[in-house]
Amino acid sequence: MRALISRSSLLLFATAMIALVIADNLKTAGANAMKLSFRKPESSMLKEGETPALPDIAEPNPLLAQWEGPYGGVPPFDKVQVSLFKPALEAAMSENLADVDKIANDSAAPTFENTIVALERAGQTLERVSTIYGVWGSTMAGPEFQAVQREMAPKLAAFSDKITQNEALFKRIEAVYNSQAKKKLSSEQQRLVWLDYTNFVRSGAKLNGTDKARLSQINQQLAGLFTKFSQNVLAEEDGQFVALKSEADLAGLPQSVRDAAAAAATTKKQEGWLISNTRSSVDPFLTYSDRRDLREKVWRMFIMRGDNGDEHDNNSTITQILQLRAERAKLLGFSTHAHWRLENSMAKTPERAMELMMAVWKPAVARVHEEVADMQALADKEGAKIKIEPWDYRYYAERVRKAKYDLDQNEVKPYLQLEKLREGVLWVAGELFNFKFTPATNVPVAHSDIRVWQVADKTSGKQIGLWYFDPYARAGKRSGAWMNAYRTQERVNGQITTIVSNNANFVKGKPGEPLLISWDDATTMFHEFGHALHGLNSDVTYPSLSGTAVARDYVEFPSQLMEHWLSTPEVLNKFAVHYQTGKPIPQELVDKIKRSATFNQGFITVEYLAAALLDMKLHLAGDRKIDPRVFEKEALDELGMPHEIVLRHRLPQFMHVFSSDSYSAGYYSYLWADVITADAFGAFTEAGGPYDKKVAERLRKNIFSVGNTIDPAEAYRNFRGRDPRVEALMKKRGFPS
Numbered sequence: 001m002r003a004l005i006s007r008s009s010l011l012l013f014a015t016a017m018i019a020l021v022i023a024d025n026l027k028t029a030g031a032n033a034m035k036l037s038f039r040k041p042e043s044s045m046l047k048e049g050e051t052p053a054l055p056d057i058a059e060p061n062p063l064l065a066q067w068e069g070p071y072g073g074v075p076p077f078d079k080v081q082v083s084l085f086k087p088a089l090e091a092a093m094s095e096n097l098a099d100v101d102k103i104a105n106d107s108a109a110p111t112f113e114n115t116i117v118a119l120e121r122a123g124q125t126l127e128r129v130s131t132i133y134g135v136w137g138s139t140m141a142g143p144e145f146q147a148v149q150r151e152m153a154p155k156l157a158a159f160s161d162k163i164t165q166n167e168a169l170f171k172r173i174e175a176v177y178n179s180q181a182k183k184k185l186s187s188e189q190q191r192l193v194w195l196d197y198t199n200f201v202r203s204g205a206k207l208n209g210t211d212k213a214r215l216s217q218i219n220q221q222l223a224g225l226f227t228k229f230s231q232n233v234l235a236e237e238d239g240q241f242v243a244l245k246s247e248a249d250l251a252g253l254p255q256s257v258r259d260a261a262a263a264a265a266t267t268k269k270q271e272g273w274l275i276s277n278t279r280s281s282v283d284p285f286l287t288y289s290d291r292r293d294l295r296e297k298v299w300r301m302f303i304m305r306g307d308n309g310d311e312h313d314n315n316s317t318i319t320q321i322l323q324l325r326a327e328r329a330k331l332l333g334f335s336t337h338a339h340w341r342l343e344n345s346m347a348k349t350p351e352r353a354m355e356l357m358m359a360v361w362k363p364a365v366a367r368v369h370e371e372v373a374d375m376q377a378l379a380d381k382e383g384a385k386i387k388i389e390p391w392d393y394r395y396y397a398e399r400v401r402k403a404k405y406d407l408d409q410n411e412v413k414p415y416l417q418l419e420k421l422r423e424g425v426l427w428v429a430g431e432l433f434n435f436k437f438t439p440a441t442n443v444p445v446a447h448s449d450i451r452v453w454q455v456a457d458k459t460s461g462k463q464i465g466l467w468y469f470d471p472y473a474r475a476g477k478r479s480g481a482w483m484n485a486y487r488t489q490e491r492v493n494g495q496i497t498t499i500v501s502n503n504a505n506f507v508k509g510k511p512g513e514p515l516l517i518s519w520d521d522a523t524t525m526f527h528e529f530g531h532a533l534h535g536l537n538s539d540v541t542y543p544s545l546s547g548t549a550v551a552r553d554y555v556e557f558p559s560q561l562m563e564h565w566l567s568t569p570e571v572l573n574k575f576a577v578h579y580q581t582g583k584p585i586p587q588e589l590v591d592k593i594k595r596s597a598t599f600n601q602g603f604i605t606v607e608y609l610a611a612a613l614l615d616m617k618l619h620l621a622g623d624r625k626i627d628p629r630v631f632e633k634e635a636l637d638e639l640g641m642p643h644e645i646v647l648r649h650r651l652p653q654f655m656h657v658f659s660s661d662s663y664s665a666g667y668y669s670y671l672w673a674d675v676i677t678a679d680a681f682g683a684f685t686e687a688g689g690p691y692d693k694k695v696a697e698r699l700r701k702n703i704f705s706v707g708n709t710i711d712p713a714e715a716y717r718n719f720r721g722r723d724p725r726v727e728a729l730m731k732k733r734g735f736p737s
């Protein structure tokens, strides 16, 4: 969020943030892309805009209580009712404000302990409530919950501003920041002081009263617009579909895609099959359907989300968001929103981020032209008499893959069993970080599909944390895959058991049969588990600096790095075993996967990078009034966007950028982190290989355990002995460097 103000407000927004971070992993261009989808529970009788009745709050609200039970207390998922959220959030916000007032009005002179540490201890109730609120928002949300979100979003924004605009509090933080005593603090403590001070200033603590009031107004308006934007996208994803009436409409679709389309039809009470307006439904259809007319129809539906000129159209919302952001940046003393956002990132300035993006853009576009030429040649050879269009790209790419590398994705699948790969990630954690996972059965969960493991040190047996695994799709759960931190590691509030979760949306297999997943999905599992390991390895004192609470353009580095372990022979031989014969995946097939690793990287890079470039350009444009449709077209023309590719997220559906501030002017982060990732894996290959104990220990010590206690560039140098170089990324993607 805009500031790591207090622990609780950090967590409140961190929940949403991590969800987004993880959901749009660049490597998983397929089924795991970010997308929110609500399936409305039939029991709900609420209409749009209606607020649920308040519960009888004479009873103590269980969301406000301390977490009880084993492992130092666990979230009371078994006691949640949606009607409890509003009163719990309001009570917890009041408590937090009272905590903060006490700190601000302390008669003693400000010290690190009575101001900075006291802030770390403040608002623990809100932290607990907002954690569960975030979990519900992503995994158990229905219309009743959406109504609560609409009401609470501006209130939560105003709450944050009340803290950052508390003048007495800021004066104390500033006094500690400028004190001689600061120099005697440890480096972690000094970083925390710096972070608090910087975040308060970045949030307007130094503004005069009039400007502060305007800033708070802007933040509340933005919070409302963000909610509106997201709910519009959700409405179009949930409400639109393409119906398939006959066998002829299914031409080319593999059985798994037919089954999913049939299940989607049943859910919507339709005859036959249907393709939902979500990425996990659309992408496989575009990849396999032989029906070019239907591919075009499905493609148009998907890319027009939020842009249909109806009540869910997001164009004017975007214009308003951009204007408010530009005004806010000016108020805060920055030339643009992008400059404000990047000030506390690893890239530091939009110019540096743009420089990296443009360096990769040119070779990526050149590669797209080659890919299109290959596809066109194949189409011509078959006498298709077509010119490759955007709705043909995935279809012909898949066929070129087969022709060039003799690799059929469906051939790999029988070796990729969800549960075996889950064992695989846990085994890797044991090798790299000495973790041991044991099932924990005495922990309440929000749904019976969720399983929990306790995590301990293999050697000492010391308890480290809990890992919740929630792999299956269900009504009310956002699709995609993500990690969430339920309780972060720290030492200020005593003994803490870290709690993290990994979430995915696999469609449950038939009872008794192992669930098979794709290579992309397996990669995503390793990715999300990398975020979980970043949380579990944390070894810091202060909650605000813990685990994944690092710069936006650095947080994807640990997770993207973990993807590399999927294709290690150790994992493939032990865990990629055939679901019927139990035999490991043949070397020949592994070789084909490796040979085709850079295949289609032009497409993957360009569809992502074009969106990242547009995000940055929009937020560098200042306060002129922007028409998103015109801007999108002009910016893409100027960039030389290949005609055969559309943005991964067109502006009216770009949730990263318009559903909150967190990824605004920040979508470049995936590329930035991938430069570091590719370079970091080199440390292993240059040493003894991916399981080299010395490099793994260096990785734990300098990257996975340090959270935000150190500047990320410095942490990386401590690990690698130098700054990251872009060459490894270019090589990984098969571009000339």
Ligand SMILES: [Zn+2]
Pocket (backbone or CB within 6 Å): 021, 022, 023, 025, 527, 531, 556, 559, 560
């Ligand atoms: Zn991620």
